[in-house]
Each structure stands twice: as structure tokens, then as C-alpha cells.
Amino acid sequence: MNAHKWFLTNFDCSALWVKDRNALIQSLSTNPEFLKNKASEGNMVVDYKDWQIPLGRRFRSLKLWMVLRLYGLENLQSYIRNHIELAKQFEELVAQDPRFEVFAPRKFSLVCFRLVPPHNDKDCANKLNHDLLDAVNSTGKIFISHTVLSGTYVLRVAVGAPLTEKRHVIAAWKVLQDEASALLCCG
Structure with a gap:
């Protein structure tokens, strides 16, 4: 587990x-x-x-120990549950837009989805989603990543920044929708 991803510690800190x-x-x-x-x-x-x-080895454990002492179990649980809930809300936004599909079951705070092309051509779909990723990241407003699942290029949104709120999730979704609209109308 990478504590630097979800346990409020800076890079690098992992637990085994x-x-x-x-x-x-x-x-x-x-x-x-x-x-x-x-x-x-x-x-x-x-x-x-x-x-x-x-x-x-470096004394990496001190920073994790301090977070555990300062936040405590219940506050860390609340922090993680909040991110999972925000990811669930993002997943619901994706599911409500017929141009998109949730491609894999949501795991914790990671949502894998894709823009569905007007015609069901896998190569076209992969290119369309690659172009959407580039367009979204080029805005500088949000940064998302991708993966390939069973040969299909999909986009990934991971909720995990300490100050993320529902308004940020909605704003991120708006950027994705706007860039998808621009691609679909001009592509």
C-alpha cells in the first residue's frame, strides 16, 4: 500500500x-x-x-506514524470514505451521460470510463479516448490518466487529493463533457 497516495504523507512512503x-x-x-x-x-x-x-534505510515510517497519531483511525477512515463517496458521485455523473460508459467496476476511488464513439469501432473508440485525454489534460484544469483494459483504451479519474470536494468533482466532469462535445462535433 502506498501511504503517500492516500494516507496524507508525502512521497515516498509505502507499507508492506x-x-x-x-x-x-x-x-x-x-x-x-x-x-x-x-x-x-x-x-x-x-x-x-x-x-x-x-x-x-531512511526513516520513512515517522511521517506515517505522525499522521496516524494526529488523525487517528476514525479520521483516516472518514477521509478515505469521503474520497470513495466522491468517486461514486463521479461514476454516477458518467453513467448519466449517454455519450460515456463506466468501463470497469469502481474500485475505491478509481473510476475507469470511456467516451463511446458514434459507431462501434474499437480502433476509432481508442483514438477518440486518446484524443479526449490529450484535450482534457491540455486545458490545465484537471489531469487524468488512462489504461488499457482488454485492448480498450479507457480513461481514469482517481479521487485522492486532500482538499478535493464535490465541487471539484463536478468541475472535472464539466471539463470532460466540454472537451468531449468539442471532439464529437468537430471530429
Whole structure:
């Protein structure tokens, strides 16, 4: 999980959960002579050097720990639930416009959708959505990304910025609609 994407921490901060930490430790463990000490050999400490490829590491966990302490579980849950709700609202806006379709089930705060071309030609649809992506991003008002699902070029809106409100979601949708209208009338 990338904490820098949704846990209010700056880049880079990721958390890793493992089912069997011993398997991870055994595969990454290294014990040259200069690292041997009584505490490690007596299993009195956790040697985090054995949890990753580099022997040393930056203290990235402090920023995540501070967020957890300052916000607490309930506030973080509320923060994430708000983004999921905003994404759901965006998904509903997409579903209401017959020119668009939600292409994949919404996952958390990520909506995958596409502009449906007037005729059902896959290559034309892919080009149309690529052109829409370029047009939207060229406005400088919002930035969206794309992916390819089963050979189909689709657009992605991810709600995740800390200050995002419903008005931002509506404004983003308006930009998408305006640019789609311009493409469809002139394309």
C-alpha cells in the first residue's frame, strides 16, 4: 500500500504487509562479520536490515506514524470514505451521460470510463479516448490518466487529493463533457 497516495504523507512512503515474515527475512537475510552483534544473534532486537534489500534505510515510517497519531483511525477512515463517496458521485455523473460508459467496476476511488464513439469501432473508440485525454489534460484544469483494459483504451479519474470536494468533482466532469462535445462535433 502506498501511504503517500492516500494516507496524507508525502512521497515516498509505502507499507508492506506479509503473511509470513520469516519467509521474507530468510530470503533477504545477510550476516557479514561486521554486522554481527550480541543483540541480533540473541534475537533481542528486530533486524530490519533483513526485511529489505538495502542494509540501511531512511526513516520513512515517522511521517506515517505522525499522521496516524494526529488523525487517528476514525479520521483516516472518514477521509478515505469521503474520497470513495466522491468517486461514486463521479461514476454516477458518467453513467448519466449517454455519450460515456463506466468501463470497469469502481474500485475505491478509481473510476475507469470511456467516451463511446458514434459507431462501434474499437480502433476509432481508442483514438477518440486518446484524443479526449490529450484535450482534457491540455486545458490545465484537471489531469487524468488512462489504461488499457482488454485492448480498450479507457480513461481514469482517481479521487485522492486532500482538499478535493464535490465541487471539484463536478468541475472535472464539466471539463470532460466540454472537451468531449468539442471532439464529437468537430471530429
